[in-house]
Amino acid sequence: MLMVGLISLLLLRVCGCRVADAPDDVTAEFSVRLYHQLQMVGGEEDNIIFSPLSVAVALGMVELGARGSSLEQIRQAVGYSHFREDEEFSALRNLTQALAADEAQYVVRLANSLFLQTGVSFSPDFLRLMKHYFHAEAETVDFSEAAAAAEHINTWVQNHTESKIHDLVSPDDFSSMTRITLVNAVYFRGSWKNQFRPENTRTFSFSKDDGSEVQTLMMYQQGDFYYGEFSDGTTEAGGVYQVLEMPYEGEDLSMTIVLPRQEVPLATLEPIIKAQLLEDWANNVKKQKVEVYLPRFKVEQRIDLRDNLQQLGIKNIFTKDADLSAMMGKELFIGKAVQKAYLEVTEEGAEGAAGSGMIALTRTLVLYPQVMADHPFFFVIRNRKTGSILFMGRVMNPEVVEPFDHDFDSV
Numbered sequence: 001m002l003m004v005g006l007i008s009l010l011l012l013r014v015c016g017c018r019v020a021d022a023p024d025d026v027t028a029e030f031s032v033r034l035y036h037q038l039q040m041v042g043g044e045e046d047n048i049i050f051s052p053l054s055v056a057v058a059l060g061m062v063e064l065g066a067r068g069s070s071l072e073q074i075r076q077a078v079g080y081s082h083f084r085e086d087e088e089f090s091a092l093r094n095l096t097q098a099l100a101a102d103e104a105q106y107v108v109r110l111a112n113s114l115f116l117q118t119g120v121s122f123s124p125d126f127l128r129l130m131k132h133y134f135h136a137e138a139e140t141v142d143f144s145e146a147a148a149a150a151e152h153i154n155t156w157v158q159n160h161t162e163s164k165i166h167d168l169v170s171p172d173d174f175s176s177m178t179r180i181t182l183v184n185a186v187y188f189r190g191s192w193k194n195q196f197r198p199e200n201t202r203t204f205s206f207s208k209d210d211g212s213e214v215q216t217l218m219m220y221q222q223g224d225f226y227y228g229e230f231s232d233g234t235t236e237a238g239g240v241y242q243v244l245e246m247p248y249e250g251e252d253l254s255m256t257i258v259l260p261r262q263e264v265p266l267a268t269l270e271p272i273i274k275a276q277l278l279e280d281w282a283n284n285v286k287k288q289k290v291e292v293y294l295p296r297f298k299v300e301q302r303i304d305l306r307d308n309l310q311q312l313g314i315k316n317i318f319t320k321d322a323d324l325s326a327m328m329g330k331e332l333f334i335g336k337a338v339q340k341a342y343l344e345v346t347e348e349g350a351e352g353a354a355g356s357g358m359i360a361l362t363r364t365l366v367l368y369p370q371v372m373a374d375h376p377f378f379f380v381i382r383n384r385k386t387g388s389i390l391f392m393g394r395v396m397n398p399e400v401v402e403p404f405d406h407d408f409d410s411v
């Protein structure tokens with residue numbers, strides 16, 4: 001696994017696709033493993049959304065306070081084994097700094113914190129490092145007052161995510177035994193470089209993988225995007241599939257959509273998704289004119305990091321075997337770790353958005369490659385310079401709308 005990571009970095013340097021001094025994300029392999037883990041434990045028809053970068057940052061905070069095998073398990077699982085000691089913290093800081101942008105282009109809010117039982121105090125060194133690497137404060141809360149603790153944490157999260165993420169934790173998450181909780185939330189709002197015109201959005205049928213159909217709002221545009229058709233050379237992925245990369249304003253971030261053929265369930269494509277393949281897609285899509293049909297969608301998911309990270313080998317920090325001695329030096333383990341991610345994809349933009357005028361919505365005359373996301377697809381939102389993965393997920397169920405009185409065919 002380590003080899004794959006290194007090879008991909010070498011390839012990238014050789015092809016010069018990246019700015020030479022941009023930090024490279026080494027956690028792609030970990031991100032993909034976590035995706036497959038969530039896919040395995042979730043329902044077959046469920047959407048997935050999580051933020052690998054945000055999980056890596058949260059784990060980095062814990063790692064600062066970890067020693068012994070607790071530390072080793074995190075380094076191993078996340079992919080830092082080849083780093084010099086502590087180098088991952090500087091890497092994480094660089095990756096999050098690379099996201100600081102002009103807020104006219106996009107807004108990213110990583111809300112990560114450790115909440116510790118009041119009355120016990122963190123080591124000053126640990127607090128200093130938290131501030132240095134993560135610009136974060138560790139907070140205190142009285143977990144024995146479960147309802148008040150949950151409310152306090154939820155307000156903190158709301159404050160850090162433009163009020164988009166509510167109810168991250170509930171009073172049931174805590175007991176008088178709780179000493180520390182890892183809180184991890186992320187909110188993203190981006191403007192497309194090429195915006196969709198709201199007047200081109202129509203209700204449209206979306207065919208789910210279970211064979212049923214739902215009505216959803218489908219956005220449409222013809223524009224210049226990065227596009228490619230791929231095949232893994234076997235029938236495993238259902239033959240040829242499409243990859244469309246759509247940059248956000250500023251072009252630092254982009255969303256890549258991976259769409260199997262209409263009759264091929266997404267589950268057939270998912271097993272081939274690997275860290276190396278994400279790189280291959282990014283390096284092989286070509287700028288060209290594409291016709292895009294994409295549902296307007298909103299996905300949100302709360303993930304129990306404790307259960308899922310244990311499956312990926314990060315076990316100790318959640319058990320009595322934890323060694324978090326650099327954090328406070330007493331018997332301490334992470335009782336609860338949750339992530340909630342929220343992503344909204346819309347036309348973003350409206351009147352006055354640059355566009356190419358009214359478009360004839362004919363489905364018979366196809367001049368350009370057509371990406372018709374009217375069935376389940378996989379997506380990734382990445383920093384195009386660093387490769388770091390802000391979000392990864394899939395849409396199996398778009399938002400359902402009441403049937404409307406017009407559709408593409410009647411235009």
Ligand SMILES: *[C@@H]1O[C@H](CO)[C@@H](O)[C@H](O)[C@H]1NC(C)=O
Binds near residue numbers: 023024
């Ligand atoms: C992070 O950025 C700093 C300053 O650009 C650089 O010196 C350092 O090597 C980077 N760290 C990593 C691990 O890439």
Ligand SMILES: *[C@@H]1O[C@H](CO)[C@@H](O)[C@H](O)[C@H]1NC(C)=O
Binds near residue numbers: 153155156159
């Ligand atoms: C949330 O923000 C409000 C207003 O800025 C502030 O008064 C409050 O203390 C914050 N709450 C938490 C838990 O951070």
